[in-house]
Amino acid sequence: MTTVNPLYRPRRLRRNTAIRQLVQENFFSLNDLIHPIFIEEGLTEAIQLKTLPGVYRYPESQLEAEVKELAALGIKYIMPFGISHHKDSIGSDTWSDEGLLARMIKTIRKAAPDMIIIPDICFCEYTDHGHCGVLCEHGYVNNDETIANLGKQAVTAARAGADMLAPSAMMDGQITAIREALDEAGFEHVSILAHAIKFSSAFYGPFREAVNSELSGNRNAYQADYANGRQAMIEAELDEAEGADILMVKPGTPYLDLVARLRQQTNLPVAVYQVGGEYAAIKFAALAGALDEKAVVKETMIGFKRAGADIIVSYYTKQIAEWLRDGEIDSLSK
Numbered sequence: 001m002t003t004v005n006p007l008y009r010p011r012r013l014r015r016n017t018a019i020r021q022l023v024q025e026n027f028f029s030l031n032d033l034i035h036p037i038f039i040e041e042g043l044t045e046a047i048q049l050k051t052l053p054g055v056y057r058y059p060e061s062q063l064e065a066e067v068k069e070l071a072a073l074g075i076k077y078i079m080p081f082g083i084s085h086h087k088d089s090i091g092s093d094t095w096s097d098e099g100l101l102a103r104m105i106k107t108i109r110k111a112a113p114d115m116i117i118i119p120d121i122c123f124c125e126y127t128d129h130g131h132c133g134v135l136c137e138h139g140y141v142n143n144d145e146t147i148a149n150l151g152k153q154a155v156t157a158a159r160a161g162a163d164m165l166a167p168s169a170m171m172d173g174q175i176t177a178i179r180e181a182l183d184e185a186g187f188e189h190v191s192i193l194a195h196a197i198k199f200s201s202a203f204y205g206p207f208r209e210a211v212n213s214e215l216s217g218n219r220n221a222y223q224a225d226y227a228n229g230r231q232a233m234i235e236a237e238l239d240e241a242e243g244a245d246i247l248m249v250k251p252g253t254p255y256l257d258l259v260a261r262l263r264q265q266t267n268l269p270v271a272v273y274q275v276g277g278e279y280a281a282i283k284f285a286a287l288a289g290a291l292d293e294k295a296v297v298k299e300t301m302i303g304f305k306r307a308g309a310d311i312i313v314s315y316y317t318k319q320i321a322e323w324l325r326d327g328e329i330d331s332l333s334k
C-alpha cells in the first residue's frame, strides 16, 4: 500500500459553497446571451416546433408582444430570423425596405427601444431553392454576386434600425462587402458579428424545420468542413482582417476545441452558437427523464464560457431568463 501525502490538495478549495464561489472562474448571465427568434409571414398564430419543443415560429402580429415579454424578462440581445413567403431565386425581399427583414427590425425597435437587434444576414430563408445566395449550375452558389447582394441586405437592415449584423452565408469576402456597403451608406457605427467558422453540420437539422427550409442537397461547397480545424482558423483570420467586430463558432458543443483555439488566436470577442440539434438533444433527453435539464443547461453554458466564449447564442435564452425570474435555478453568476 502506498501512502499518499500530497502537499497540494485541490479539494481544500472545494470544501464548501462559499469557498467554491470565491475561486469560481467562469459565470454567465443574461449579459452573455443572445435570443434567436423565428418570425414567419402569413401566420395567424404561433406554432411550436416539433423538433424544438419550447421554441416557436411567431406571426408578425405577435412579434411586438413577444419582444415586450422578452424585454421584461431582462433579455437584451435578439437575433431575428425571418421565414419569407415572398421567395425568389435571389432573395430580393431582403433588400426591400418593405420586406420581412426590415419590418421585423422596425417592429422589434418599436416594442423595445433599448433591445440590441442582431439580425441574421443571409438568403436561405428567402430563396426558393433554399441556398444561401445566387445559384449557378449544379447547385453551386455564385460567391461574388451573392456578396454584392449581402451588402444591399446589410444596408437595408441597418436602415431599419439594426445595431449589429450576423452574416451567416459563409461566402468569401462577405465581411468586406458588408463593411464597405455599410460605411458607404453612413452606417459605420453598425457592427458585425461574423459567423466566422460555420460548419456544414447535421446539428442544424431542427433549424431546417424551424425555417421551413426548401433546401435540397447540402451546403458543403460553402460551409466549413468539420474535419478541418486549421482551415477553420483561416476562415476566422480572414473575417478579422476584413473588419469583423466579433467572431463566432457554430455549432458549439462539438466544436469547443475551435472556440478555445480561436480564443488564443484573436483578441476580438468570441461568440458561440448552440444550434438546434444541441438544444434538441438536451430537451428531448430531459423530456424523457434522462437528464436534469436546468443543471445540464447551466453546465453547458459555463462550458462555453470556460472554452473561451464571451457570447452565447442559444434557444435556451428565454427559458433561462424564466428560470432565473422564478428562482428555479440558483445564481448563475457569482
Ligand SMILES: [Zn+2]
Pocket: 122, 123, 124, 125, 131, 132, 168, 169
Ligand atoms: Zn444561409
